[in-house]
Amino acid sequence: MRNQFDLIIVGGGIMAASLAYNLRKDGFTGSICIFEKDSTYEYSSTPRSEGGIRQTFSTEINIKMSQYSYQVYKKFEEEMAMDGEPCHIDFHQNGYLYLLNDKSLPIFKEIMKIQKSLGVRADLMNQHETKYFFPELNVEDLAGSVFDPDAGNADPYSVLQGYLKKIKSMGVSFIHGEVETILTETQKVTGIKMKTGESYHAPIVVNAAGAWSGELSKKIGIEIPVKPVRRQLFSIDTTEKFKNTIPFTFDPTGLHFRGEGSKIVVGWAKDVSYGYDFKLEKSFFEEEIWPVLAERCPNFEQLKVERGWAGLYDYNPIDHNAIIGGHPALKGYYIISGFSGHGFQHAPAAGKGLSELIHLGKFETIDMSPLSVERFAANKPVLETAVY
Numbered sequence: 001m002r003n004q005f006d007l008i009i010v011g012g013g014i015m016a017a018s019l020a021y022n023l024r025k026d027g028f029t030g031s032i033c034i035f036e037k038d039s040t041y042e043y044s045s046t047p048r049s050e051g052g053i054r055q056t057f058s059t060e061i062n063i064k065m066s067q068y069s070y071q072v073y074k075k076f077e078e079e080m081a082m083d084g085e086p087c088h089i090d091f092h093q094n095g096y097l098y099l100l101n102d103k104s105l106p107i108f109k110e111i112m113k114i115q116k117s118l119g120v121r122a123d124l125m126n127q128h129e130t131k132y133f134f135p136e137l138n139v140e141d142l143a144g145s146v147f148d149p150d151a152g153n154a155d156p157y158s159v160l161q162g163y164l165k166k167i168k169s170m171g172v173s174f175i176h177g178e179v180e181t182i183l184t185e186t187q188k189v190t191g192i193k194m195k196t197g198e199s200y201h202a203p204i205v206v207n208a209a210g211a212w213s214g215e216l217s218k219k220i221g222i223e224i225p226v227k228p229v230r231r232q233l234f235s236i237d238t239t240e241k242f243k244n245t246i247p248f249t250f251d252p253t254g255l256h257f258r259g260e261g262s263k264i265v266v267g268w269a270k271d272v273s274y275g276y277d278f279k280l281e282k283s284f285f286e287e288e289i290w291p292v293l294a295e296r297c298p299n300f301e302q303l304k305v306e307r308g309w310a311g312l313y314d315y316n317p318i319d320h321n322a323i324i325g326g327h328p329a330l331k332g333y334y335i336i337s338g339f340s341g342h343g344f345q346h347a348p349a350a351g352k353g354l355s356e357l358i359h360l361g362k363f364e365t366i367d368m369s370p371l372s373v374e375r376f377a378a379n380k381p382v383l384e385t386a387v388y
Helices: 014-025 060-074 104-117 127-133 156-169 210-218 282-296 343-360
Strands: 007-010 032-036 096-100 123-126 144-148 173-176 179-185 188-194 199-201 205-207 227-238 248-250 255-260 263-268 303-315 323-326 333-337
Touching: 007 014, 007 188, 014 032, 014 156, 014 333, 014 343, 060 104, 060 343, 096 104, 104 123, 104 144, 123 127, 127 144, 179 210, 188 205, 205 210, 210 227, 210 303, 210 333, 227 282, 255 282, 263 282, 282 303, 323 343, 333 343
Parallel strands: 007 032, 007 205, 032 173, 096 248, 205 333
Antiparallel strands: 096 144, 123 144, 179 188, 188 199, 227 263, 227 303, 248 255, 255 263, 323 333
């Protein structure tokens, strides 16, 4: 039947692509169809993300997901090669640098104990060592820093395209159009209904709609804590150039910046206001970001904003961590969302985990049960003290 599939994924971003890829690799032979409303991916969160990849989290589940995903990204260009042509993703390991004050230093010292026990490399530097490592910084208010040498960033759009081309070659179907709702009967899913009125049927429906996933789930009476939150990024050029490549640097205020070629990308997850808003506010940079940048480093005193863009987090307001797994109230309904800004770096692991749960009925590679939707009712949040 033309409108019948074995598995439907709503949303065609990196989570959907990773899941479909891993399902095929894990031996799922049924028909898979991905439904994506934005055929050009213009407003998709994946291409609008920064593409950060790190292992320096504070919880075991996030560290293990990072470690798995890191290994995937290291081999991604070869693994996603098509017809002998590698999939270039521009993966640069310039490291993550966390600038610490008297309040955050003891927190990170405790975090490093967990990281070390799991084999994560991280270097603790005092104030003097931080200044030597990054000479242009003002370190007077800092107690030290932590450097993650294995971290870096890749081009999210290239990664997404690599996944999409590969899964299409593996027989995964795509339909471009907006899903109106998920179809259900007698506590199980039966498919989806499009805005056009057309229906498609499957015994398994995966909600991978990112920032739209909470709204989609609410339509069938199932509340999941995922809301759309705007994040803005600005690409700048400074008059005074830096001597070395800038690592992905996090200020104690929460502001962050990193080098990208000859430019610098800056962002600040300062405000939390819900809504599907893609407006870029240059005044936010001028009034909020620029003074903090200039205080941290005199190289930022004279600069030009070259461009900027805004994208949406699939924001989980309860514990800011992913929701991965089936929903106990509805058979065949699975969720992979709520990553709150670290979805790109965890996508390979998240797709692998949900693939195992769907195909094998259990997690095998990494136990992702702490990220189940049931944790909210059980009051067992995953509290991550190193979320950025």
